[in-house]
Amino acid sequence: MFARPFELIHQLLAREESNEVPARVAGWLRTKRETKELAFLELNDGSCQKNLQVVLDKGQRDWSAELTRLSTGASFQVEGTLRPSPAAGQKWELVAQTLVVVGEADPTVYPLQKKKHSYEFLREIAHLRPRTNTFGAIARIRNTIAMGIHEFFQTYGYVWVNTPLITASDAEGAGQMFRVTTLDLDHPPRTPEGHLDWSRDFFGKEAHLTVSGQLNGETYATALGAIYTFGPTFRAENSNTTRHLAEFWMVEPETAWLDIHGNMDLAEAFLKFLVTRLLERHPEELAFFEQWVQPGLLETLSTVAERPFARITYTQAINVLQNSGKVFDYPVSWGIDLQSEHERYLTDEVYRGPVIVTDYPQAIKAFYMKQNPDGTVRAMDVLVPRLGEIIGGSEREENLEILQVRLDQLGMKRQDYAWYLDLRRFGTVPHSGFGLGFERFLQYVTGMANIRDVIPFPRAAGSAEF
Numbered sequence: 001m002f003a004r005p006f007e008l009i010h011q012l013l014a015r016e017e018s019n020e021v022p023a024r025v026a027g028w029l030r031t032k033r034e035t036k037e038l039a040f041l042e043l044n045d046g047s048c049q050k051n052l053q054v055v056l057d058k059g060q061r062d063w064s065a066e067l068t069r070l071s072t073g074a075s076f077q078v079e080g081t082l083r084p085s086p087a088a089g090q091k092w093e094l095v096a097q098t099l100v101v102v103g104e105a106d107p108t109v110y111p112l113q114k115k116k117h118s119y120e121f122l123r124e125i126a127h128l129r130p131r132t133n134t135f136g137a138i139a140r141i142r143n144t145i146a147m148g149i150h151e152f153f154q155t156y157g158y159v160w161v162n163t164p165l166i167t168a169s170d171a172e173g174a175g176q177m178f179r180v181t182t183l184d185l186d187h188p189p190r191t192p193e194g195h196l197d198w199s200r201d202f203f204g205k206e207a208h209l210t211v212s213g214q215l216n217g218e219t220y221a222t223a224l225g226a227i228y229t230f231g232p233t234f235r236a237e238n239s240n241t242t243r244h245l246a247e248f249w250m251v252e253p254e255t256a257w258l259d260i261h262g263n264m265d266l267a268e269a270f271l272k273f274l275v276t277r278l279l280e281r282h283p284e285e286l287a288f289f290e291q292w293v294q295p296g297l298l299e300t301l302s303t304v305a306e307r308p309f310a311r312i313t314y315t316q317a318i319n320v321l322q323n324s325g326k327v328f329d330y331p332v333s334w335g336i337d338l339q340s341e342h343e344r345y346l347t348d349e350v351y352r353g354p355v356i357v358t359d360y361p362q363a364i365k366a367f368y369m370k371q372n373p374d375g376t377v378r379a380m381d382v383l384v385p386r387l388g389e390i391i392g393g394s395e396r397e398e399n400l401e402i403l404q405v406r407l408d409q410l411g412m413k414r415q416d417y418a419w420y421l422d423l424r425r426f427g428t429v430p431h432s433g434f435g436l437g438f439e440r441f442l443q444y445v446t447g448m449a450n451i452r453d454v455i456p457f458p459r460a461a462g463s464a465e466f
């Protein structure tokens with residue numbers, strides 16, 4: 001048997017009956033306000049967005065010793081009577097009988113104060129920022145979405161597979177990998193020709209942190225039928241943007257017997273499920289983001305949950321962009337990789353919501369995508385307003401010869417992908433999958449402008465604090 005040592009504020013505030021009850025809570029002080037007769041403490045225990053108002057009656061006893069030690073950030077335990085609050089805007093308050101200050105937070109040095117702090121400043125104190133409204137809300141939403149991801153896929157019989165973080169293959173072929181090595185970089189072993197001798201490294205060959213679990217995921221999908229991975233991925237993208245992290249989480253379902261259309265249906269149902277779940281579970285957090293971060297967020301989310309996503313091909317997208325009459329910084333012609341200004345024109349101005357773009361030119365997509373006869377591949381990217389791409393996926397090339405030729409064309413060695421090619425050599429099946437950037441999704445549903453603010457401890461070019 002286990003019980004948390006104190007009652008949780010979110011449970012106390014949800015009480016339906018209106019009788020008084022004894023209660024014991026503990027947490028951190030947000031603010032304090034005093035009159036001659038009373039003191040009011042805003043107590044937050046992290047269980048919800050709301051604080052519990054604790055009332056100290058100075059007529060009942062002398063609280064001055066406690067009150068001088070209680071400043072913003074201090075931790076304390078309090079026991080008293082929960083009663084309907086006479087004040088507007090809150091249902092309950094706790095009238096204290098005993099109060100123990102456990103840890104003071106010296107107000108001359110405690111960095112979090114009542115005023116609103118900039119996100120830049122809060123990033124510098126990432127160990128304390130979970131104590132703010134914004135970061136507490138993000139942590140709870142992140143948790144709910146993570147659980148929702150599992151629930152969604154489990155409902156459809158997908159098996160969660162844990163793919164390795166250390167890998168010897170480059171899934172995306174984009175060359176943005178972090179090296180994993182134990183070689184002494186000051187005195188590395190060299191081959192007779194003078195190159196670094198990776199055969200003497202820990203794994204006996206070059207190894208990197210994975211950019212995607214997909215290739216390993218495909219091995220299990222072509223045995224178990226449907227799997228998903230959910231874990232950290234790493235990209236040494238030296239782009240200092242508000243949408244890129246060096247370490248981020250990705251969800252990658254992979255489904256046997258599914259073509260690109262089924263894959264799009266899966267992606268759309270998945271995003272709608274997560275948004276609906278969020279609307280049900282976190283009205284308080286969402287109201288907070290609506291008020292302080294992104295006005296219009298709630299409407300955006302309900303539209304995403306209800307309205308079908310637009311679906312267009314890359315070629316149609318290029319036509320729309322070319323006929324827009326807009327001058328883009330990066331000129332539009334068939335074959336270009338869509339830039340974020342192009343994606344945003346499609347999502348923010350033309351379709352005003354999520355758009356799935358399919359059938360991109362082969363040259364700008366990864367080697368494993370299924371080829372169409374016309375020089376395009378069965379790629380599918382889900383683009384959303386404000387952010388652009390949050391999902392990248394495709395139907396996979398399941399034909400052995402076509403895939404081998406593609407590797408050759410790209411100068412990739414067949415023997416490096418021997419096990420991946422085996423999936424096509426033995427009992428090949430059509431299959432499809434995609435990757436959702438977990439933090440990009442969190443950015444979308446909270447309205448947070450910078451991806452570094454939706455992960456507890458961001459790792460990005462030039463920054464790996466905490």
Ligand code: 4AD
Pocket residue numbers: 171172211212213214235237243244245246248250252253389390391392393394433434435436437438439440
């Ligand atoms: O489009 P990407 O590169 O696709 C893949 O990695 C495929 N192997 C997925 C699959 O088909 N199984 O990445 C997928 C998503 C992107 O759409 C984006 O949301 C996110 O991962 N992403 C990043 N998120 C944060 N920081 C970065 N540096 C990211 N790079 C990609």
Ligand code: MG
Pocket residue numbers: 381389391392
């Ligand atoms: Mg992509």
